[in-house]
Amino acid sequence: MEKVYILGGLRTAIGKTGGNFKKMLPEDLTAEVLNALMEKYKLDAADIDQVILGNAVGPGGNIARLSLLKAGWPLSIPAATIDFQCGSALSSINMAAALIKSGQSEIIVAGGLESTSLEVRKKLNKNDPRFQENSDFLERAFFSPAEIGDPDMGIGAENAAELYDNISREEMDRWAINSHQKAFRAQVEGYLDDILLPLKNTRNEVIDKDEGIRKNISYQLLKRLKPVFKEDGKITAGNSCLTHDGAAAVVLVSETFLKMNNLKAEAEFIMGSAKGVDPNLSPMGPVPVIKSILAEENLNISDLDAVEINEAFAVKILACSQELGLDLDKVNILGGALAYGHPYGASGAIILLHLLQSLKKINGQYGLAAMGAAGGQGVGTLIKKIG
Template sequence: MKRAVIVKAKRTPIGKVNGMLKDFEPFKLAAPLLNYLAEGLEEKIDDVILGNVVGPGGNVARLSALEAGLPLSVPGLTLDRQCSAGLEAIRLACYLIQGGAGICYIAGGTESASTSPFSKRARFSPDKIGDPDMGAGAENVAQKYSISRESQDAYAQLSYERSWKAFENGILADELIPFGNHSHDEEFFKKRKMDTLLKRAKPIFKKDGTVTAANSCGIHDGASAVLVMEEETAINYGYRPILRFADSEVSGVHPNYPGIAPVPAIQAILERNYLTIDDIDLFEINEAFASKITACTNELSIPYEKLNVNGGALTIGHPYGASGAVMATKLFYEVQRRRSCKYVLAAIGSGGGVGAAIMFEAF
């Protein structure tokens, strides 16, 4: 069986909804990434696979490829698995390579909440099952798994401190490709007194709840993608593989508890490969809500020392369809800094109760 490897990865700076990237549609955000990733391989790209969640609809991946000036022979595929879409795009590209369907794919996601034509979210689930907003689902998770406000706020504070440290130390710059005049995430324009904000924040989804604006992510714009190649081909072309696709899983849970969906996906990968949490050197789990992260880490016994080590969506933001690719990009650069990792894993939960996870082997 052929092996799929990631040899390049980048993301745009992430902007707040109606913020610094408000005028750029999803294909405009993705195009510079495609140019960077395809450089020197333009005629070898089999396809561009991009996740996109809030529109505008149509084949955003094809539009992005055309905007980037890639050969007309590159078709483009757009998929929507809600917040898991960017990770699913990478997962699909890896399996296509393993199956012999191609040797070179660009995969990731792009999202512009600012230019979305849809005023309301899509339905996640039938009413007879329950169709909560993601915030209400985060409250459900907190209640079911006994996640306190204090533990959520403590994690949000930790994530904020890690994000700012990574930014100030230049670590996040490795991940980024400048977009126009923007060279870093909008969140880093001004430092906030997060401890004060966490204390003052009121529950926003339930009167006596624990989920607040301060321990939840915001709404954002941005894009991220990776270059996935067949391993021998990559080496022959002079590329250095960084992450080798090892295994993946998609799981479903009750739509009322979407935040816990990464747990069965991660468990399935570990069991199938005869591994434990101790065998995974780094985890990236999307930080849509601190309640979700705390519940997942409690259920799986993941130490915070291995988790989202340079912060995550609670600080820099969550551009829905792109976030899975953002996590893969973070892992791509962090394993190069550490040089001692063997297995790393990215996972994300989505509206409707879907969890996706990919395990990579680091070179």
């Protein structure tokens, strides 16, 4: 099988729902990223075999193909859109790597996009047995049968907090503060400069910074916040992420293509995997997939130099790390989604890019990115930094 390499990637800044990108079509954001990638790595779009992008709450249809065409790329290039909810972009990257490993493709652009600002609202068809007269728009899709349990992600986080009841509300709040502090330092010290694409929004403003990072967040502020999902719960607006807009993508190539074109890669793609968990404990999705990848590659958790776990909730990071025996100093070194934000379909590519930057910062070798997803799923990607 072919070895697979990651040349690198780019992402937009991350905007809050109703914020900097509130009127920007997600395919327009993505088209900017696609063309900037070609320029950054001196590639010709005509050489791209395929584009695979994740998306969760878009208008439906094949938004990856729409993005490719918006970018003005050749009509001959196919594209596919993946819906793995929060794990969509990482699933897209793993799928791209599998196609290259098998020899079916040589170079693929993969990642994801999301605009919660422009999220399409749906109603059930009147023939659907769940339809009720005068019913409102659906708040979200259905991810699990009711008889198994299909809680909102916030309730899933509360369920995890109950299961891991040794994790206190204070620990969650302090992790959130830590995330903002690390993200702010990363922003100021320029660790994101190589991966962040400045672009203009519809107000002709250049957006080159993530909108959610808070420099002056404090424990006293977070301590005053009330639970948002359960009256006696631990999950608040301060220790859970908001909703966001953004796009991100990476370029994956075969070893043959890399050598023939004298390209330099940032990392080798080692392995990608996905696993399922109880939908009632969806935040725990990263645990089985990380265990599976480590077992397959004969690695121990201590062999990982950096780990990115999507930070939808502070309890997710703390519970997964506890279950895995993971050193928290290795987790989300540049901060996580509690600070940066979580544009669902793009987040997997974003954390993979942050993982690459973290490995550079600490001069590490092995890095693993993992996501938990609605419906009780986990997806992960193991990489090895070159040089």
